[in-house]
């Protein structure tokens with residue numbers, strides 16, 4: 001059993017302005033030990049999506065970046081922004097360890113989202129915040145986030161990380177789509193679908209471990225693995241921000257895991273109902289992390305999914321669980337992609 005590094009979170013310097021620019025330090029890994037990053041290479045997650053505007057005490061406004069084709073707001077964006085709002089009201093020595101959210105209404109991409117923070121409790125070890133994400137005067141998400149003072153313990157364990165190819169040996173989703181586009185026998189509608197995917201400005205980079213399974217070319221077990229990281233530079237040292245970015249990333253491609261055994265069906269309506277997340281160790285969300293997603297159950301137009309985000313050195317960084325509503329229809333021959 002690999003050893004978890006629960007205590008090491010304390011070595012990280014947190015900042016009150018959680019989206020403040022960070023420059024690398026000398027002891028950063030070789031991948032990131034470059035000169036301070038030019039503004040245009042910084043992750044849009046930091047410069048825009050998670051950079052909330054403060055309107056009043058404990059009241060923030062967030063804007064949108066990428067909006068899915070469903071034309072409802074991406075759940076990960078709302079969770080990430082809610083966690084930013086909550087984190088702004090806790091002191092620097094507190095670290096997010098969990099959050100629990102319900103998506104109660106679809107998010108409207110034509111207006112900003114307001115985040116109202118309630119300082120539910122400040123305890124000696126744990127501090128709890130409740131955040132309501134509001135549009136048109138009504139909640140679209142309710143979220144509780146809990147923060148903890150660092151408390152080292154002799155109890156430390158984790159399951160081992162799955163053994164998979166390294167990200168350097170795999171193709172990004174964009175490279176894979178370009179490959180599929182070069183296939184001679186592709187139908188016009190498949191081409192259109194792929195080009196739409198390419199035009200998406202998702203601020204996450206991904207490298208599927210098993211592309212055919214990832215894209216549901218064949219039925220398989222309800223489990224998928226891919227390397228993921230924020231697109232662009234974020235930098236070391238701001239653990240609050242990395243947790244918010246991971247919350248954003250964790251909702252991407254998670255619920256689709258439920259559909260993997262059912263290649264004869266496609267989603268007619270798919271939306272996450274709730275999302276819970278637990279943070280275990282320090283990590284950098286702009287470095288490759290393995291996202292292991294599985295679905296232990298589906299039924300009654302709902303599906304349960306569980307996700308684990310692994311640092312590439314084998315440390316379990318975060319876990320999450322989500323239930324979603326999935327209504328499906330049979331795939332017709334010319335709508336395969």
Ligand SMILES: CCC(=O)SCCNC(=O)CCNC(=O)[C@H](O)C(C)(C)COP(=O)(O)OP(=O)(O)OC[C@H]1O[C@@H](n2cnc3c(N)ncnc32)[C@H](O)[C@@H]1OP(=O)(O)O
Pocket residue numbers: 072073074075076103104105106107251255270271272273325327
């Ligand atoms: C993939 C990860 C993501 O990021 S998803 C984005 C984050 N999650 C969300 O946006 C979900 C937000 N929450 C919601 O939209 C609501 O809570 C949901 C889940 C829809 C609740 O559903 P429900 O209580 O049925 O709401 P509603 O009456 O407003 O209906 C919504 C649409 O669904 C339909 N519906 C309802 N029941 C059925 C049924 N049994 N069979 C078929 N359709 C059904 C309703 O007609 C309604 O459809 P429409 O929107 O009017 O076209």
